[in-house]
Amino acid sequence: MSVAPLAEPEVLVPASEEEAIAAFGDGTGVTVLGGGTILMPELAAGRLKPEKTILLARAGLDEWRDEGGTTRIGAAVSVGALVDAPEPLASAARHVADYEVRSQGTLGGNLCAGPGRGFPRGDLQAPLIALDAYVRSAGAGGERTEPVERFLSTSPGNRLVVQVEFETRDRLGGWAALERPHAHSYTALSVAATISPSGSDLRVACSGAGPYAVRLRSVEQGGLDGDPGEALRDVHLTDDALASAWYRERMLPVLVGRVLSQLKEAG
Amino acid sequence: MSLIINGAEYELASPPLTSLLNVLREEVGLLSPKAGCQQGGCGTCTVLIDGEPRRACLTPLGAIEGAAITTVEGLGDPRNLSPVQAAFHEHYAAQCGFCTPGMMMAATGLLARRPDATRDDVLEALAGHFCRCTGYVKIVDAVLSAAAGRVDTTRPEPEAEPGEPSVVIPGSPA
Numbered sequence: 001m002s003v004a005p006l007a008e009p010e011v012l013v014p015a016s017e018e019e020a021i022a023a024f025g026d027g028t029g030v031t032v033l034g035g036g037t038i039l040m041p042e043l044a045a046g047r048l049k050p051e052k053t054i055l056l057a058r059a060g061l062d063e064w065r066d067e068g069g070t071t072r073i074g075a076a077v078s079v080g081a082l083v084d085a086p087e088p089l090a091s092a093a094r095h096v097a098d099y100e101v102r103s104q105g106t107l108g109g110n111l112c113a114g115p116g117r118g119f120p121r122g123d124l125q126a127p128l129i130a131l132d133a134y135v136r137s138a139g140a141g142g143e144r145t146e147p148v149e150r151f152l153s154t155s156p157g158n159r160l161v162v163q164v165e166f167e168t169r170d171r172l173g174g175w176a177a178l179e180r181p182h183a184h185s186y187t188a189l190s191v192a193a194t195i196s197p198s199g200s201d202l203r204v205a206c207s208g209a210g211p212y213a214v215r216l217r218s219v220e221q222g223g224l225d226g227d228p229g230e231a232l233r234d235v236h237l238t239d240d241a242l243a244s245a246w247y248r249e250r251m252l253p254v255l256v257g258r259v260l261s262q263l264k265e266a267g
Numbered sequence: 268m269s270l271i272i273n274g275a276e277y278e279l280a281s282p283p284l285t286s287l288l289n290v291l292r293e294e295v296g297l298l299s300p301k302a303g304c305q306q307g308g309c310g311t312c313t314v315l316i317d318g319e320p321r322r323a324c325l326t327p328l329g330a331i332e333g334a335a336i337t338t339v340e341g342l343g344d345p346r347n348l349s350p351v352q353a354a355f356h357e358h359y360a361a362q363c364g365f366c367t368p369g370m371m372m373a374a375t376g377l378l379a380r381r382p383d384a385t386r387d388d389v390l391e392a393l394a395g396h397f398c399r400c401t402g403y404v405k406i407v408d409a410v411l412s413a414a415a416g417r418v419d420t421t422r423p424e425p426e427a428e429p430g431e432p433s434v435v436i437p438g439s440p441a
Binding site: 008009011013033035036037040041043044045050053055057058097098099100101103104183184 | 282283284286305306307308310313319320321322324325326327329330331332373391392394395396
């Protein structure tokens with residue numbers, strides 16, 4: 001009996017954005033490795049055996065540009081670098097894990113991060129929704145640019161995030177979260193919000209109340225003096241390894257209230 | 268694939284998705300980066316990649332072609348310790364020693380980017396490094412001592428007492 005050799009998994013290291021997009025194709029069977037903070041443990045444990053992997057480290061997706069009133073941040077910019085981003089993105093980035101993990105984790109990876117084994121991830125998703133950010137991604141059907149909120153609702157794991165962009169506007173930002181059990185826990189619940197200096201265009205979102213972050217439109221409609229408890233209309237809370245639905249139901253209005261207070265005081 | 272490890276160039280045969288931790292320990296034979304949790308959570312595999320502290324267990328070889336890697340073995344030697352090594356020695360900042368390599372590399376990275384590090388800076392820099400023995404007090408004191416330059420890096424290596432075996436453990440910080 002002859003034994004066929006096991007095929008070596010394909011690993012590509014694209015040297016440009018164009019090469020990365022071409023290598024990703026329609027995304028079928030492709031694993032994208034940005035900083036490695038999520039995927040490397042899966043590889044080490046043998047839970048992930050990718051046939052084709054793209055390493056983004058050399059793809060030139062780590063540029064950050066402010067031009068023409070728009071902030072454009074490449075998918076491979078580290079979470080650590082985002083501590084210099086506009087609020088509330090900066091506060092959320094500052095609270096992710098520790099210095100080294102922040103320096104390795106990337107914006108694109110955090111944006112695509114679906115729920116882990118029993119808990120939601122993606123601490124930066126809510127701040128990006130609050131900033132009215134758009135995602136430029138590639139995959140089946142070609143490139144497209146869409147609001148973060150829509151991107152998160154349409155299988156973000158099947159897309160290659162290229163860049164995130166938002167208007168560089170003079171907005172006030174607020175952020176509040178439950179304290180993490182230890183440095184490397186994901187945030188069980190966090191709320192991010194922005195508002196214009198004139199007090200209009202309130203945008204509020206939360207991470208940790210579902211697989212991906214969600215926008216809290218009911219809170220936005222009530223304005224800064226509205227009832228924080230309205231947030232519960234926009235979420236479907238479940239139990240997971242980080243917190244129970246019962247706990248989140250009681251804490252979400254508290255966090256919303258804190259963020260609205262931050263915005264009122266800042267204004 | 269090639270890396271410059273503690274100043275020497277290595278041609279490596281490990282596949283590109285191999286973690287830097289496994290490359291260092293299993294192919295190169297450097298044992299100071301410890302295989303702890305292997306999911307980025309404990310900090311003991313931390314090394315310097317191009318001068319910046321990074322988790323070796325989270326870093327695939329293929330992403331760092333040509334990078335300069337520094338491990339504890341590249342910091343100093345028993346007769347000429349680095350400031351951080353000397354401070355850990357003076358403050359008895361190691362007990363079982365398992366977390367010590369990661370603590371030292373994180374501290375070395377901190378002092379490189381912030382030589383006048385404050386206590387808060389040290390706490391922030393070591394926040395992801397877990398020690399289950401010392402309780403952190405001596406470790407934080409050691410890093411602050413190194414930041415203040417209050418260390419003697421040139422002490423002679425302690426000689427074994429009569430009858431005491433002279434044991435040198437590769438990768439040992441002391």
